[in-house]
Amino acid sequence: xxxxxxxxxxxxxxxxxxxxxxxxxxxxxxxxxxxxxxxxxxxxxxxxxxxxxxxxxxxxxxxxxxxxxxxxxxxxxxxxxxxxxxxxxxxxxxxxxxxxxxxxxxxxxxxxxxxxxxxxxxxxxxxxxxxxxxxxxxxxxxxxxxxxxxxxxxxxxxxxxxxxxxxxxxxxxxxxxxxxxxxxxxxxxxxxxxxxxxxxxxxxxxxxxxxxxxxxxxxxxxxxxxxxxxxxxxxxxxxxxxxxxxxxxxxxxxxxxxxxxxxxxxxxxxxxxxxxxxxxxxxxxxxxxxxxxxxxxx
Numbered sequence: 001x002x003x004x005x006x007x008x009x010x011x012x013x014x015x016x017x018x019x020x021x022x023x024x025x026x027x028x029x030x031x032x033x034x035x036x037x038x039x040x041x042x043x044x045x046x047x048x049x050x051x052x053x054x055x056x057x058x059x060x061x062x063x064x065x066x067x068x069x070x071x072x073x074x075x076x077x078x079x080x081x082x083x084x085x086x087x088x089x090x091x092x093x094x095x096x097x098x099x100x101x102x103x104x105x106x107x108x109x110x111x112x113x114x115x116x117x118x119x120x121x122x123x124x125x126x127x128x129x130x131x132x133x134x135x136x137x138x139x140x141x142x143x144x145x146x147x148x149x150x151x152x153x154x155x156x157x158x159x160x161x162x163x164x165x166x167x168x169x170x171x172x173x174x175x176x177x178x179x180x181x182x183x184x185x186x187x188x189x190x191x192x193x194x195x196x197x198x199x200x201x202x203x204x205x206x207x208x209x210x211x212x213x214x215x216x217x218x219x220x221x222x223x224x225x226x227x228x229x230x231x232x233x234x235x236x237x238x239x240x241x242x243x244x245x246x247x248x249x250x251x252x253x254x255x256x257x258x259x260x261x262x263x264x265x266x267x268x269x270x271x272x273x274x275x276x277x278x279x280x281x282x283x284x285x286x287x288x289x290x291x292x293x294x295x296x297x298x
Contacts, residue, residue: 030087037185038084045123046077052125069117076113079105084188093178094243100258103191104266107165111195112273115203157194157201158214162221164194169225175239202273208281212274219270222262229259 053070082088083105092099120139124132138144150156168174168187177183198218202211232255235241241251249257 030090032087033085033089035084035185038188042077042081042084045119048123048126049073049077049119050126052122055125056122069119072113073117073119073122076110076115076117079113080110080192083110095247095249096237096240096244096254096258097249097261099178099240100261104261104269106188106192107161107195108266108269111192112199112203115196115199118204152197152200152205154201154206154210154214157197157205158217161194161198162218164190165222166225169229171236171238174237178237178240202277208277208284212277212281215270215274215277219267219274222270223267226259226261226263226267230256230263231259232256 083102088098088102088105092102124136127135151160168177168190173183174187177187198214202214206214229236232252235251235255237255238251241254244251244254247254
């Protein structure tokens with residue numbers, strides 16, 4: 001565990017700020033992006049989860065965690081770090097295509113995996129006893145729980161996630177985020193936070209049938225947005241596609257590829273999730289019907 005803490009310290013202490021297009025530090029080759037505003041929270045969450053998991057395992061009276069939940073958490077954490085820190089992030093600053101891949105990883109892979117693991121309880125065990133009790137009491141307080149319940153309800157979470165996606169893909173805002181590091185960070189936070197709300201509502205708050213509907217709606221409107229970008233007759237994102245020629249693409253081709261990624265691969269992920277939820281709903285309905293037949297035979 002000391003090794004994890006040492007790694008967190010080194011990564012935070014020696015991380016450097018990342019720059020978007022037009023930034024002061026011009027890179028000519030793909031590189032890792034150690035932005036302290038990204039690395040510090042990412043490492044902190046990872047260390048808290050690892051320490052909390054270790055403490056829970058060391059407690060003989062504690063029930064063992066379900067094996068798939070740590071796997072889901074670390075898969076989501078690694079994919080999140082890969083999207084925001086690896087050369088993929090640098091490539092996304094130069095090509096719209098890779099920027100779209102980065103965003104879809106945040107929203108359609110990292111967020112649902114981390115939400116499925118329900119990591120908060122495990123992370124609380126990393127804190128000292130008094131701090132753990134105080135934090136748990138704060139999280140269970142009426143204002144916090146009431147706000148979370150309101151935001152993470154199925155309809156509200158789906159709406160907020162959709163608004164975040166459409167607003168940030170307005171050309172003027174998207175290009176501004178590419179050129180301004182503060183807006184770029186805010187964009188990523190908005191995408192990931194709204195995706196966490198959405199997937200929490202889908203996986204833990206909504207019945208399977210309603211959850212499938214929310215995922216289907218999200219698939220539908222993101223596919224429409226992707227199609228609009230892919231089929232647009234002119235370049236809509238001038239700043240984001242400005243460097244496309246350096247990679248053998250025209251700006252319009254870069255925009256079209258980005259739109260296709262949102263339209264097809266990302267839409268396939270949402271469609272797959274909707275089908276799984278629909279199957280669970282059908283299975284649950286069938287089981288309820290069988291129990292009803294047993295309890296109330298004709």
